[in-house]
Amino acid sequence: MNYSLATDSPFNTALLSPEGRAVYRIDTYLSSSTTTVKKVGGGQSEMEIGRVVWQSGRPGTAVVHGHEIYVNKSSFFSSSRTFTALNGQSYKWTFHEGSALMASNDSRQAPVATYTPATRSNPGLLHITPHGLTITGDVILSFVCVEGERRHAMRKSLR
Numbered sequence: 001m002n003y004s005l006a007t008d009s010p011f012n013t014a015l016l017s018p019e020g021r022a023v024y025r026i027d028t029y030l031s032s033s034t035t036t037v038k039k040v041g042g043g044q045s046e047m048e049i050g051r052v053v054w055q056s057g058r059p060g061t062a063v064v065h066g067h068e069i070y071v072n073k074s075s076f077f078s079s080s081r082t083f084t085a086l087n088g089q090s091y092k093w094t095f096h097e098g099s100a101l102m103a104s105n106d107s108r109q110a111p112v113a114t115y116t117p118a119t120r121s122n123p124g125l126l127h128i129t130p131h132g133l134t135i136t137g138d139v140i141l142s143f144v145c146v147e148g149e150r151r152h153a154m155r156k157s158l159r
Contacts, residue, residue: 001133005124008117010147011035015126015140024049024140035144051150055070062141069138078153081146084139093146100146102132102139111153113139117145 003015003023011028025046028035030059033054050064059071062069071083071093080094082105090105091112100115110134118124132139 001128001137002096003126005118005126009149010144014040016123026140026144030121032037035148037140037144049137052141052144054148062138062145064137064141069142071142071149079150081142081149085135085136085142087135087138091138091142093142095146095150100143100150102142104131107134113143 001037002018003052004018006014006016006022010026013026014022015024015026017023023042025033025038027038035052035054036047036048037050037052051061053061053063055061062083067086069083069085071081073079073081078093082090082092084090091102092105093100093102095101096105101111102113103125104112109127110131112135113128113129114125116122116125117125126140126143128136128139135153
């Protein structure tokens, strides 16, 4: 399933279906350092699927359907991030020139999702493979964590 980002921000955007319909809405509230992800239903009703709590200097903590998942650095010098999804399996996000790949963190390394950043002519694209559709909430929340942290680190390095 392909979702394009309505705006080039993991903090405040909508994830759009290929038909252009908002399927998820992502909103960040600076006063509470929280990003909320909501699934948009028919008639534009919304149901919260999770939230990310941002902590200064530490990785964000995602709460998916009431359960906490911690997105951690794989090792001290690594840019990759790992977490255990609600299904009990470990996954890893890796990065290459702004793009990201989420795969199972085992010998199979089964692809779960990819992120392609926006260009002048194309919006950012989050692609969830059939393997990832069973954990869509985990994929989206962990994406918000890792892409949000990556962009925050980029802004800090430019100062």
